[in-house]
Amino acid sequence: MTNREEIALMGHLMRRAGFGGTHDELVDKAGRGYEATVEDLLNPEQFEPVDEELLYRFMPGYEGALGPPLNQADWVYRMINTERPLEEKMALFWHQLFATGNSKVDNPPELTQQIAMFRRVGLGKFRDILIELAQNPAMIFWLDNNGNHRGAINENWGRELLELFSMGVGNYSEDDIKEASRAFTGWTIGPKIPRNPLGRFYWNFEYRAEDHDDGEKTFLGHRGNFNGQDIINLVVDQPATARFLSRHLYNFFVADEPQVPSWNITPPNDPDAIDQLVAAYNESDGDIRFMLRVLFNSDFFKQARFSRVKSPAELVISTARMAGNFSQPRPGFNSLAFECAYQGQELLNPPSVESWHTGSEWIDGGALVRRVNFAAGLLGDVSLPGVRSMVDTLRERGNLGPDGLVEACLELVGPLEVSEGTREELLEQARSDGGIRWDTAEDCAASEKRIGVMLALIAASRDFQFA
Amino acid sequence: MTTTTKDPVVVVLQMTGANDYLNTVIPFTNGHYHDARPKVGIAADKVIPINDELGFNPQMGRIKTLWDEGKVAIIHGIGYENSPRSHFRSMDIWHTCEPDIVGTEGWAGRVIRDLDPRGENVLKGVNFGQGLPRALALRGTPVTSVSSLESYGVLSSVPVEAERDQLLDRFARMYSPTVGTGPVMDYLGQTGRDALKGADIIRSAPEQYSSTVEYADTPIAKYLRDIAQVYLADLGTQLFYTQHGSFDSHFNQPPMHTKLWTDISSAIGDFFDDLAEHDTGDNLIMVLFTEFGRRVKDNGTGTDHGAGGAAFVIGNQVKGGHYSAYPSLRPDDLTQGDLEPNYDFRGLYATVIEKWLGLDSVPIVGGNFEQLDFV
Numbered sequence: 001m002t003n004r005e006e007i008a009l010m011g012h013l014m015r016r017a018g019f020g021g022t023h024d025e026l027v028d029k030a031g032r033g034y035e036a037t038v039e040d041l042l043n044p045e046q047f048e049p050v051d052e053e054l055l056y057r058f059m060p061g062y063e064g065a066l067g068p069p070l071n072q073a074d075w076v077y078r079m080i081n082t083e084r085p086l087e088e089k090m091a092l093f094w095h096q097l098f099a100t101g102n103s104k105v106d107n108p109p110e111l112t113q114q115i116a117m118f119r120r121v122g123l124g125k126f127r128d129i130l131i132e133l134a135q136n137p138a139m140i141f142w143l144d145n146n147g148n149h150r151g152a153i154n155e156n157w158g159r160e161l162l163e164l165f166s167m168g169v170g171n172y173s174e175d176d177i178k179e180a181s182r183a184f185t186g187w188t189i190g191p192k193i194p195r196n197p198l199g200r201f202y203w204n205f206e207y208r209a210e211d212h213d214d215g216e217k218t219f220l221g222h223r224g225n226f227n228g229q230d231i232i233n234l235v236v237d238q239p240a241t242a243r244f245l246s247r248h249l250y251n252f253f254v255a256d257e258p259q260v261p262s263w264n265i266t267p268p269n270d271p272d273a274i275d276q277l278v279a280a281y282n283e284s285d286g287d288i289r290f291m292l293r294v295l296f297n298s299d300f301f302k303q304a305r306f307s308r309v310k311s312p313a314e315l316v317i318s319t320a321r322m323a324g325n326f327s328q329p330r331p332g333f334n335s336l337a338f339e340c341a342y343q344g345q346e347l348l349n350p351p352s353v354e355s356w357h358t359g360s361e362w363i364d365g366g367a368l369v370r371r372v373n374f375a376a377g378l379l380g381d382v383s384l385p386g387v388r389s390m391v392d393t394l395r396e397r398g399n400l401g402p403d404g405l406v407e408a409c410l411e412l413v414g415p416l417e418v419s420e421g422t423r424e425e426l427l428e429q430a431r432s433d434g435g436i437r438w439d440t441a442e443d444c445a446a447s448e449k450r451i452g453v454m455l456a457l458i459a460a461s462r463d464f465q466f467a
Numbered sequence: 468m469t470t471t472t473k474d475p476v477v478v479v480l481q482m483t484g485a486n487d488y489l490n491t492v493i494p495f496t497n498g499h500y501h502d503a504r505p506k507v508g509i510a511a512d513k514v515i516p517i518n519d520e521l522g523f524n525p526q527m528g529r530i531k532t533l534w535d536e537g538k539v540a541i542i543h544g545i546g547y548e549n550s551p552r553s554h555f556r557s558m559d560i561w562h563t564c565e566p567d568i569v570g571t572e573g574w575a576g577r578v579i580r581d582l583d584p585r586g587e588n589v590l591k592g593v594n595f596g597q598g599l600p601r602a603l604a605l606r607g608t609p610v611t612s613v614s615s616l617e618s619y620g621v622l623s624s625v626p627v628e629a630e631r632d633q634l635l636d637r638f639a640r641m642y643s644p645t646v647g648t649g650p651v652m653d654y655l656g657q658t659g660r661d662a663l664k665g666a667d668i669i670r671s672a673p674e675q676y677s678s679t680v681e682y683a684d685t686p687i688a689k690y691l692r693d694i695a696q697v698y699l700a701d702l703g704t705q706l707f708y709t710q711h712g713s714f715d716s717h718f719n720q721p722p723m724h725t726k727l728w729t730d731i732s733s734a735i736g737d738f739f740d741d742l743a744e745h746d747t748g749d750n751l752i753m754v755l756f757t758e759f760g761r762r763v764k765d766n767g768t769g770t771d772h773g774a775g776g777a778a779f780v781i782g783n784q785v786k787g788g789h790y791s792a793y794p795s796l797r798p799d800d801l802t803q804g805d806l807e808p809n810y811d812f813r814g815l816y817a818t819v820i821e822k823w824l825g826l827d828s829v830p831i832v833g834g835n836f837e838q839l840d841f842v
Contacts, residue, residue, distance in 0.1 A: 103555040106553045352569040354571070359651070360655070419648055
């Protein structure tokens with residue numbers, strides 16, 4: 001028999017390692033056990049991937065989608081319906097870290113390929129991920145490495161590799177950037193066919209030896225005739241890299257940190273936690289799966305409930321999953337993709353290579369109104385299957401007074417922890433309406449409506465903004 | 468109703484998707500135009516002449532009326548160097564004034580910040596449309612974004628009309644200041660209360676509004692009518708933003724472009740009629756822009772992505788006429804088959820920002836650019 005605390009902990013794990021779980025899912029997983037569920041998450045290949053044949057039969061526009069929102073909707077569908085939630089969550093993590101945008105790339109199928117690559121290698125070793133990234137056509141074009149030539153370097157990729165993708169500012173010199181850039185000359189894409197009049201083409205990674213600067217380089221104190229691969233090998237061995245990646249994982253999975261650009265001067269909120277993750281990195285040669293196993297099983301993770309502001313993607317996907325009308329390919333995913341964008345996170349089109357700011361910076365007036373209206377609109381709609389099933393669960397519990405109604409509703413949407421002020425307001429609502437009864441048809445109708453209002457009010461609360 | 472405050476107001480109308488300059492302000496006596504446009508060209512006898520060489524698109528009759536009243540400035544050949552011919556990138560450049568790097572801050576967001584440095588009016592900048600264009604994005608500067616004035620509001624999505632007021636009261640209390648819950652909770656509370664206040668205030672606009680002008684039943688007319696209502700309600704909004712499109716007429720351009728300009732022209736005509744009926748509008752200008760113009764030579768059914776385009780500024784206080792010059796259509800003068808832009812778009816922004824809004828334009832557009840005399 002699982003108790004409430006076990007279910008609450010499972011809700012926490014699934015919100016962070018995936019996109020939340022319905023109450024029934026959480027009961028099942030809690031029965032299976034916490035550590036076993038962590039292993040399931042970390043080993044996604046034992047579960048079926050999203051059935052692309054089915055998806056593309058119903059939504060043919062998604063395959064090789066040429067632009068927003070279809071390419072975004074394809075990803076939204078996968079995030080909602082995947083049986084490999086951590087694989088998809090890691091794709092989102094890497095997308096937020098290696099932010100590549102359509103605003104410049106202007107080749108949506110290539111961005112979709114980049115996300116597929118994150119799915120494929122996202123739980124592997126950081127070294128391999130960086131090499132895939134350095135050879136990813138969308139990234140090469142995004143950071144101009146196709147314009148990085150022997151004798152005429154373009155530093156864009158070399159700089160961001162060190163500053164944004166691995167070590168963080170303050171851990172290398174301007175000369176290191178130049179030398180890294182030299183090492184990546186010749187790493188380019190082809191064919192670069194102009195978009196008009198023939199449309200977009202897939203690009204391929206091409207290594208052009210004749211355009212590669214094979215001379216000696218000095219990088220982070222090492223000397224050699226380095227190629228790009230050598231640079232990445234040196235980068236992943238840097239203590240700064242272990243620390244920087246650990247902090248990103250903490251910020252994404254555990255609790256909101258200060259904004260990334262301030263990290264070189266602002267210490268972590270929980271230095272011990274970062275030390276544990278760094279040790280895991282060092283012990284495993286930068287293995288992401290190993291690091292996440294340490295993270296999810298740690299006390300600092302288990303205790304960090306509701307300490308992150310949900311990103312728009314997390315809010316939209318988890319609420320849509322909970323309301324449960326998106327389990328089959330059908331129209332409607334476009335609007336979820338748009339909703340992420342309207343709330344401030346246009347998938348596959350981050351504002352710049354510095355990515356989205358997170359935490360409280362997800363919130364402004366327009367975004368908050370959209371978040372509240374979106375979540376309250378779905379959870380307040382008792383005709384949706386997921387909400388219906390919450391109503392049915394409550395009905396099985398029989399008649400409930402105001403306190404019971406509030407507690408049960410909070411349990412079914414999280415379980416969600418709320419502040420005293422919020423709880424008091426929810427109780428006021430329940431008291432003014434009365435509890436729920438199922439004795440007569442009139443009772444049933446009134447109770448359903450009360451549940452809908454209660455769920456909408458919970459979805460509108462400040463507390464619901466947190467994961 | 469009369470307007471009591473005389474703070475200058477700007478309405479930005481973004482024509483998304485790249486409007487075809489050549490078929491909007493048509494060089495109808497120019498042989499190169501007719502040579503290049505065998506399929507999508509507009510015959511000389513169809514255009515609405517505005518001088519001996521240029522004429523408006525046949526659908527622009529309502530704008531021609533404003534032109535005849537001296538209220539329309541045309542900014543010819545607007546763009547920037549090395550136009551990338553990508554919608555996304557080009558719109559980004561127009562939004563951020565950053566042609567060389569990927570910028571994050573919007574020019575209009577900076578305008579709103581400088582108009583209201585302490586953020587006292589949550590309605591200082593209002594966008595009508597879905598989501599916020601990057602032009603309005605600036606951390607710490609609240610901008611209200613309204614998809615529909617009638618239904619705008621907190622919890623408007625909840626399908627229980629009767630209890631809405633009660634729910635809003637509860638929302639206000641759930642977002643009221645609390646002690647000891649931390650800065651993020653405090654910030655969320657403040658933001659929620661601001662949003663509620665903005666929604667409350669903006670809801671007063673339709674209640675006060677009455678007009679005999681019947682706007683067309685089109686999205687752009689609806690947005691401009693919403694803007695007229697908020698403007699007439701005198702809520703202190705100084706920057707309105709909206710968009711219409713898509714103008715991306717690669718294929719089957721003539722009916723598509725005709726419909727777009729029918730809708731825009733009639734909506735703008737209705738909008739200024741509405742302001743005139745209310746005996747106001749002297750403190751308002753409207754700026755129309757698009758990310759780039761389209762290729763000079765047609766592709767047999769439409770036109771592909773080009774470079775230089777046209778912007779328009781319309782208003783009672785605008786000095787109507789031609790600004791900058793129509794770029795040469797001689798094939799030798801084209802760049803990759805496109806008009807060569809001859810006026811930097813940041814100069815248009817700078818003119819509006821300095822001469823109309825009275826702000827320093829340099830930090831907003833990122834430098835000094837040639838300003839014009841339309842205001």
